[in-house]
Amino acid sequence: xxxxxxxxxxxxxxxxxxxxxxxxxxxxxxxxxxxxxxxxxxxxxxxxxxxxxxxxxxxxxxxxxxxxxxxxxxxxxxxxxxxxxxxxxxxxxxxxxxxxxxxxxxxxxxxxxxxxxxxxxxxxxxxxxxxxxxxxxxxxxxxxxxxxxxxxxxxxxxxxxxxxxxxxxxxxxxxxxxxxxxxxxxxxxxxxxxxxxxxxxxxxxxxxxxxxxxxxxxxxxxxxxxxxxxxxxxxxxxxxxxxxxxxxxxxxxxxxxxxxxxxxxxxxxxxxxxxxxxxxxxxxxxxxxxxx
Amino acid sequence: xxxxxxxxxxxxxxxxxxxxxxxxxxxxxxxxxxxxxxxxxxxxxxxxxxxxxxxxxxxxxxxxxxxxxxxxxxxxxxxxxxxxxxxxxxxxxxxxxxxxxxxxxxxxxxxxxxxxxxxxxxxxxxxxxxxxxxxxxxxxxxxxxxxxxxxxxxxxxxxxxxxxxxxxxxxxxxxxxxxxxxxxxxxxxxxxxxxxxxxxxxxxxxxxxxxxxxxxxxxxxxxxxxxx
Numbered sequence: 328x329x330x331x332x333x334x335x336x337x338x339x340x341x342x343x344x345x346x347x348x349x350x351x352x353x354x355x356x357x358x359x360x361x362x363x364x365x366x367x368x369x370x371x372x373x374x375x376x377x378x379x380x381x382x383x384x385x386x387x388x389x390x391x392x393x394x395x396x397x398x399x400x401x402x403x404x405x406x407x408x409x410x411x412x413x414x415x416x417x418x419x420x421x422x423x424x425x426x427x428x429x430x431x432x433x434x435x436x437x438x439x440x441x442x443x444x445x446x447x448x449x450x451x452x453x454x455x456x457x458x459x460x461x462x463x464x465x466x467x468x469x470x471x472x473x474x475x476x477x478x479x480x481x482x483x484x485x486x487x488x489x490x491x492x493x494x495x496x497x498x499x500x501x502x503x504x505x506x507x508x509x510x511x512x513x514x515x516x517x518x519x520x521x522x523x524x525x526x527x528x529x530x531x532x533x534x535x536x537x538x539x540x541x542x543x544x545x546x547x548x549x550x551x552x553x554x555x556x557x558x559x560x561x562x563x564x565x566x567x568x569x570x571x572x573x574x575x576x577x578x579x580x581x582x583x584x585x586x587x588x589x590x591x592x593x594x595x596x597x598x599x600x601x602x603x604x605x606x607x608x609x610x611x612x613x614x615x616x617x618x619x
Numbered sequence: 620x621x622x623x624x625x626x627x628x629x630x631x632x633x634x635x636x637x638x639x640x641x642x643x644x645x646x647x648x649x650x651x652x653x654x655x656x657x658x659x660x661x662x663x664x665x666x667x668x669x670x671x672x673x674x675x676x677x678x679x680x681x682x683x684x685x686x687x688x689x690x691x692x693x694x695x696x697x698x699x700x701x702x703x704x705x706x707x708x709x710x711x712x713x714x715x716x717x718x719x720x721x722x723x724x725x726x727x728x729x730x731x732x733x734x735x736x737x738x739x740x741x742x743x744x745x746x747x748x749x750x751x752x753x754x755x756x757x758x759x760x761x762x763x764x765x766x767x768x769x770x771x772x773x774x775x776x777x778x779x780x781x782x783x784x785x786x787x788x789x790x791x792x793x794x795x796x797x798x799x800x801x802x803x804x805x806x807x808x809x810x811x812x813x814x815x816x817x818x819x820x821x822x823x824x825x826x827x828x829x830x831x832x833x834x835x836x837x838x839x840x841x842x843x844x845x846x847x
Contacts, residue, residue, distance in 0.1 A: 380703055400626060400706045408704040414697040416640060423639075431632060431705055467701070 330356045331389070332478045332510030333377060338386030340372065347372050347534040350386070354510055354527065361521030361542070362514035363611055364531035370514040371410070373531065374482045377512070378408050391478055404432065407476030409467045411486040417456035421449060421466050425473070432474040440473035446499055461492030468496070472503060479511045485520055497523055518608040522546075528607070532615050542607075549605045549613070550584035553577075554597035564595045568617050580605070580613050629707050633715035634722065637689050641723050644688070648681050649727060656734040662742035671752075674735060675790070678728060678756065682763035683783055685724045686770040690716055694774035713771055713840040717833065720767050725760070732756045747809035750818040751797060757822060758793050761829040762786035768836035772843075797821075 334353040339346070347369045354360045364370045375381040376388060379399030388395040393402035415424050421444075429435040444451055447465035449458075458466060464484055471479065484500075485493045497520050504511060504524065515521050521528065528545050530537040538545065554577045564570065566583035577597060581588060589599045605613070655677055659670030693699045693716075702712060735752055738744070766782040773779065797803045806813035 378704065379708070396708070399708060400629075400711070403704065403706040408700075410700055412697050413700040413704070415701060416698055417696065418640070427632075427636060431629070471704075 332356045332358070333390040333512070334388070335373070335377065336387045338373075338376060338383045338388060340376065340381065340383045345369070345372070345534060347376075347383075350534075350536055352529060352536060352539060354512060356510050357508045358526045359504060359511040359513060359524055360527040360529055361525030362512060362529045362531060363516065363518060363521050363607070364514075365516055365615065367533075368516075368531040369534040370516075370531055371482055372534075374408075374410070374480055374512065374514055377480060378406070379403070405477045406480060407471035407474060407478070408480045408482075409464075409471045409484055410482035411464075411484060412482075413467055415455045415463065415466060415470075418454065420452050420454050421458075421469075422451040424455070424466070424470055425451065428470050428474060435474050437473075439475070440469060443469040443472060446502075459492075461488050461496070464488060464492070464496055465499075468500070477509065479509050479513075481511065481513045483515055484513075485515060485517060493517075493520070500524060518606070518611050522607040530611060530614055532618050535618070537614055537618050546604070546607065546610070548584055549580070549582050549610045550588065551603045551605055551609070552579045552581070552589065552592055552597070552599050553601040553603075554579060554592060554599050556597055564592060564597065566591070568613055576600075582610075582614075626707070626711050629705070630711055630715040630718065633702070633707070633712065634719040637716075637719035637723065641685070641689060644684060645681075645723060645727060648677065648684075649730070651677055652727065652731045652734065656731070656738055659735060659744075660738040660742055662738075662744050667744055674731065675755065675759065678731065678759045679762075679783075679787060679790075681727055682724050682759065682766070685720050686763070686767045686779055686783075687776065689720055689723070690767070690770040691774055691776045691779055695776060699774070709843065710841055713837070716771055717767070717837065721833075724763055724767075728756070728760055728763075745808045746811050747807045747813060749812035750814055750822075751803060751807060754797060754803075754818060754821055754825070755790075755794060757825040757829075758790060761825050761832070762790065764829040764832040768832050771836055772839055 332354045335350055338350040338352075339348055341347075345367070350369075350373065352373070362370050362373065372381065376383050377390060377395065379396030379402070382396055390402050391405050393399070395402060415421075425435075425440055429437065447462075447469055449462060449465060449469065455463065455466065468484065485496055488496060501524055511524070513521065513524055522542070525542050527540065528542050529539045555575055556572070556577045557575070564579060564581075566581045566588065568580045568582050569578075570580075571578045579592060579597060589602060592599055652674075655670050655673045658666050658673065661667075661670075693702065703709065707715070732753070735756075736749060739746060739749060739752065762783075765786055766779050769775075769782045770779040800817060802815050802817035806815070
């Protein structure tokens with residue numbers, strides 16, 4: 328039987344202007360899931376439900392075998408959570424925060440924390456108010472990672488970072504994730520980050536889960552074809568997510584790409600000029616447009 | 620891991636954390652308190668009245684700082700997600716906040732009140748003012764319970780400040796009301812404190828309202844389903 332780091336079953340919550348609708352989401356242990364969605368898609372709500380910070384109207388949530396929010400205290404000893412809206416106490420030093428966290432988590436790894444300090448180029452005695460946004464993000468990650476959580480939940484950790492700081496954080500995170508057998512849920516509207524870190528992709532839009540699939544097979548299933556067609560050709564092609572025509576040129580996007588798909592297009596009267604694999608960002612946009 | 624003992628340890632840890640964050644400010648206020656009590660202890664009508672006004676201001680400022688800095692600013696400065704990511708429920712967090720704020724306010728409040736009473740008893744100041752001093756101090760504590768509850772339930776600076784303004788405006792009315800009461804007014808220049816049924820009833824009412832405000836806060840906090 329497959330073991331899950333977390334499972335959300337039929338989870339729903341209704342707000343005046345937003346509804347998270349019957350969400351079913353699960354992550355096998357030891358895997359990294361990227362939760363992708365535009366702003367307001369429901370990523371943070373999903374994560375807050377997973378952390379026991381919001382009680383859903385219906386549905387069941389389990390993380391590391393604990394029922395949430397009922398057993399959140401026990402669960403939070405094993406879950407590390409960081410979000411873009413998380414700040415540390417600005418009048419205190421990073422060392423004060425490390426001591427605070429160490430007093431709570433018996434598994435806090437002081438040697439690992441010291442190593443992360445070097446890798447993130449941080450000073451333990453520096454007050455938080457003197458840190459840049461990028462350094463604050465790294466400080467939060469240090470405090471979360473050094474407690475060696477079994478499940479790491481990161482809600483848009485790279486939001487607001489300049490490209491250099493973002494790349495540094497993502498690179499360090501990728502290295503750290505390679506070293507450990509942690510399960511990770513990582514939300515972002517930045518598909519590049521997700522593409523770099525994730526094993527599984529979950530697309531959320533307007534409170535609905537559009538896709539939940541492993542990254543490699545998901546990326547392989549999408550393709551874009553540039554074709555020449557006759558003006559009167561209005562044939563539908565099986566598996567096409569969208570067909571955009573401009574004169575005699577058509578762009579066909581499919582989520583059922585195979586070696587034979589070009590042949591299917593030829594048979595339908597589309598003379599294939601070029602074919603491309605799609606980036607996660609292109610797939611994300613096509614997927615959202617299809618769902619709306 | 621989820622035993623009450625573990626949660627008590629976490630609640631205790633959060634209270635200590637608040638103490639560590641607030642201790643320098645509290646120390647500064649206590650120094651100001653010593654100065655104010657010293658002023659009152661000079662035992663002239665002028666210095667006593669100035670000292671009393673300063674003391675009322677100090678008690679209000681300590682409470683306001685406590686509720687704003689330790690509760691409202693936790694949300695405003697976005698340190699709340701950091702704390703709620705720790706192994707606590709929101710109810711644990713709210714209880715820790717309630718306890719830390721009560722301790723960090725009640726202890727200075729109590730020390731300053733006792734200091735004032737010691738000054739009154741040990742100087743030529745009429746001991747008859749003791750009920751007035753205790754009742755006004757108790758009103759300030761009750762007002763603190765109101766805006767602490769508002770801060771804990773709303774995390775809103777606006778609502779909390781609004782409750783502070785209203786309760787502090789009502790303080791003037793409360794003092795004037797006490798001064799108009801013959802049972803309070805006519806005993807103020809007595810050599811000893813006169814705790815008559817009226818002053819005792821007012822004191823009991825203030826204590827009961829304070830406790831009710833705290834219990835209502837705890838009850839409403841428990842009913843909340845969304846915390847960030």
